[in-house]
Amino acid sequence: MATDTLSVPAGRAAGAATSNATRLLCAGTYLDPLYRATVIRELLTHRFRVVAPSYGYDAVPVLAHALAARRLHRARLAVLGAGLVLTFVLMGAGVLNGWGGFLAVAWLLWVTSYLRRIVTLQTLLTRLRRGTGAPGDTGGFTGAYPRHPDLTADLVAKIDREQASDGTLVRYSGYKPFVGAGEPVKRWSTAELLIGAPLSPFESPQRTSGAPAAGQEPQRKEVVPFTVEEITSHVAGRMAATLRDEARQAERIEGLAVERSTFTTSVTTRPGLWEPTPGEREGRWEDVYDSGRAYLCVRVGSWNQELVTTAFVGFDLKGNTLHTEFYSYVLAPIKSDFHLVDRLPAALDGRLLLRVAWDTLRAAPGAVLGPALRRARALLPWQPGANRIRVLLPLDTSEFHLGRYADTVLDRGALTSIRELATSDDFHVFFQETDTIKYTQIVERQLLHVVRGFLHEHKVDLAEHEARQTNILSNNFGSNNTFGSHSNFGPGNQDNRSTAPQNGNQGA
Known part of the structure; x- marks a missing residue:
């Protein structure tokens, strides 16, 4: 493998590129061949598809x-392959007999496998090891990455542009808009009438004393009009200030990010076009459903970005009613197999080299037969190769099957993220589970408090808001509004999950 590296991108990517999550995902490409092939397929082979946001x-x-x-x-x-060809040539020329040819082939199988293992171990022990942070320690993972001809400047720019989650446009595929955020944890929504707060006796123009008579509607203040943009900007600013910028050092959530993104589809009907046009690369994509929705994304990255909790908050004003949506998602820790990189020895020594040599010899039969069987299975006509692009077409139930004459439907939206593909089914540490609940509840409570203050400033009657707030907070992680696939979000949550539709799109 080449030793020259490219510099880490500046700005947002520089911090994310050095996170522990990035390091473990890089290690996973050497430890899991299926994950390695999936990463290449999603980011390189299927480059027509948008890259999911990278949290x-x-x-x-x-x-x-x-x-x-x-x-x-x-x-x-x-x-x-070159060694085998040379061996057969020497056997044909009579330089090697049958037994010598057999020994040469066996030695080639062993030595090439052995060297590959050594280079892989060396990469994991040097480039991808966890840095100690001690003064003078320049080793370990720095975010730099190897050069490769397929990793062109245009491809790097495309991934950097599309994986950004800082208020940009997120183009998703299929049903689930919050692609890349992991598994759902909790959701709720409210609809509040925007009626003016009642006037106190001292504010009434008639200066009446006492409460209004029975059945008499109290006089109310005039609601100060506001827009969705105004309430969203106010909530974003107050959430960032309260939880991070203006909080005391001990109470500050360092991994907090408050952003606003728009989620929309990106389905095109252009036959034979696999690469985006220049206009599409600049952001002019088709949205056949006109389904774009803007959400405030409050994200907390903890455990060195290995545990990411995200709350998506949406506001809408219709019919003198404020509608609020809250969806909480979690990216669980990376699968434990990828943590193997942290349990390897500090360096390659003679004893380890001998152990690798012996293990390579023992694994030789499987190393020879396994790839051959997988290659033969991939060549079968009823099982397409892993890198072949497949496009799912809409079900055609027309009488004459006229769908065969229609343009190819291509969904270029993000289907999943390489981070979600490496997520563990369970938490590794109990406190990772409790932190998921903790950050969801903190964000939820602060959101309700900030919205209440905003409505109060705009002279809205708060009675309905406070009643709904009490109901939401009293049913934390134990109501029908909670959903998700993890079984370790609390015992009160297991029997009351709603059956939210799942993303069934298995696109290319």
């Missing part, structure tokens, strides 16, 4: 290491 990590180094790991595998196959 707490950078997809560019992960793709770079996936390509480096694949190149290492292909280099081993190339050397092995």
Whole structure:
């Protein structure tokens, strides 16, 4: 593998590129061949698809290491193939007999596999090890990544642009708009009438004393009009100030990000067009449903960005009614297999080299037969290759099957993220689970408080808001509004989950 590296992108990507989540995902490309192939397919082979937002990590180094790991595998196959050809030539020329040819082939199989293992171990022990942070320690993961011909400047710019989550446009595929955010935890919505707050006896123009007579509607203040943009901007500013900027150091949530993004589809009907046009690369995409929705995204990245809790908050004004939506998602920790990189020895020594040599010899039969069987299975006509692009067409139930004459429907939206593909089914530590609940409740409580203050400033009657607030807070993680697929979000949550539709799109 080449030793030259590219510099880490500046700005937003620089922080995400050095996170522990990015490091573990890069290590996973060497440890899991299926994950490596999936990363390459999602980010390189299917480059017509938009990259999902990257919460707490950078997809560019992960793709770079996936390509480096694949190149290492292909280099081993190339050397092995060349050695086998040379061996057969020597056998044909009579230089080697049958027994000598057999020993040469066996040695080639062992030595190429052994060298590949050593290079992989060396990469994990040096580039992808966790830095100690001690003075003078310049080793460990820095966010830099290997060069590769397929990782062009245009591709890097595309991934950087599309994976950004700082108020940009998120184009999703299928049913779920909050792609990349992980598994759902909780949701609720409210609709509040915007009626004026009642006037006190001292504010009444008639200066009446006492409460109004029975059945008499109290006089009310005139509501100060506001827009969705105004309430969203106010909530975003107050949430960032209360939880991070103006909070005391001990109470500050350092991993907090408050952003606003618009979620929309990106389905096109252009036959034979796999690459976006220049106009589409600049942001002029088709949205056949006109389904764009703007949400405030309050994200908390904890455990060095390995645990990411995100709340999506949406506001809408219709018919003198304020509608508020709240959706909480969590990116659970990365699967434990990828943490193997943290349990490896500090360096390669003679004893470890001998152990690797012996283990390579023991694994030789499986190493020979496994790839051959997988390659043969992939070549079967009823099982397409892993890198072949497939497009799901809408169900055609017309009488004459006229759908065969229609343009190809291509959904270019983000279907999943490489981070979601590496998510563990369970939390590794009990306190990761409790932090998910904690940050969801903190964001939820602060949101309700900030909205209440905004409505009070605009002279809205708060009686309905306070009643709904009490109901929401009293049913935290134990009501029908809670949903998700994890079974470890609290015992009171297991029997009351709603059956939210799941994303059934298995697009290309």
